[in-house]
Amino acid sequence: MRFTKMQGAGNDYVYVDCFSETAPSDPAELARRVSDRHFGVGADGLVLIGPSDKADAEMRMFNADGSASQMCGNAVRCVAKYLYDHGRCTKETLTVESFGETYPLDLVVEGGKVTRVRVDMGEPILDPAKVPTRLKANQEGAVCDADLTIGDRLLKVTAVSMGNPHCVEFVPELPEPGAPHDLVVNYGPHLENHEMFPERVNAEFVELISPTRVRQRTWERGSGETLACGTGASAVCVAGVLSGRTERKITVELLGGELELEWNESDNRVYKTGPAVEVFTGEWPE
């Protein structure tokens, strides 16, 4: 089975073109195997690209543990790049379907190849029942800076869905990866599996640099810490505005690169712009 390895701000996946390849019968097991960074290709998960009856293509995304997700903000940019660069689409505006939702994308083409993509990520979902979370909403109907305890630590978290669930915590200072008592690796797994999130959750830890710039590290549901999380950065943008910490247009610094976010006031939609890179192609022996 041929695959393409791609990354968006360092969030890397194995992509399979199911327009030409037979779709795997057990994508969850394949995701677990190809994601292994020693015995497989090495990735944060698997993405299947295939036909859609309402968009230019459909994306099905699986985390490294084999769990399926509703959406992946970095992967959808790479899917658009793949479709254009490999001649499946010639337009510079595309649509990709994921979990029944359609995402419009604008391509930046340089030298005949896509380098960056602007994604309409849709409207944030703030209703706790739809995130989903058991945390209680404030008077505006959102879970914003709500109390959440892990052991003897009281966190203030904001819960946002971008099709997939996110829990955003603003912290005074983000430690570098590997620092002693690194809160991301210490608290990420507990947040991911916290009882307040019945479908688990992606956990974002955010340091405010200015009202228009933040630093983000993410412990992802089903993949652990990744170098970037696109739906997470979208949720961070929304959480920053809801909590009065940031403006509606921000730059998010992630371990693997920067993403530009805007939660547009007039249409209530989140727009995310970032890179998309093809790393290599290969053959998986099955």
Ligand SMILES: N[C@H](CCC[C@H](N)C(=O)O)C(=O)O
């Ligand atoms: N781990 C996520 C899916 C991948 C999201 C992330 N890689 C992104 O770029 O949005 C989840 O289970 O909801």
